[in-house]
Amino acid sequence: ETGVTQTPRHLVMGMTNKKSLKCEQHLGHNAMYWYKQSAKKPLELMFVYSLEERVENNSVPSRFSPECPNSSHLFLHLHTLQPEDSALYLCASSQVRTGPDEQFFGPGTRLTVL
């Protein structure tokens, strides 16, 4: 176990649903990340939070809304998604954002949008 947990592990939703993905890290890290991994594409960085402040938003559509209420928790709120949003969503954390250290990943949420 890497100390980063994600729930749910699997999620199926319709295009009109609203759901949230949750990430929790137990490592005392100050930076947290959301990534999207689609089939046959590189891992895409979506959002970066450092000390609970969003420091990067990589041109992600507004139907994805992140929230970081404290340094241990990160949410990704989903609404009116499209079928092409089906992917594995990975959360990660690191000690600091700009340091040289490694990132620790959660197991991911497999999202299917019908």
Added chain:
Amino acid sequence: SQQGEEDPQALSIQEGENATMNCSYKTSINNLQWYRQNSGRGLVHLILIRSNEREKHSGRLRVTLDTSKKSSSLLITASRAADTASYFCAPRGSQGNLIFGKGTKLSVKP
């Protein structure tokens, strides 16, 4: 771009053989990291090599870094079926985020 590009895209070997994966990148780096991902799971950090290091070992893993050629290699010795996974390199600049490539998919047949 800092993105690492792994080569080959897929590699199939027999148990006990060595597996070598390569990574190339385009800009200067602070360090380069290798990660492993089992099918449909999160990534696991394997090893980090700093820009002033040329070689690093960790168990059956050996990583080399050639900053003049902007390339790195990951060698897994005496491979096992459990090594079957995708392997990603992630070059990291002094300020930037980790940017992952498409990975090398390794299959180790028993």
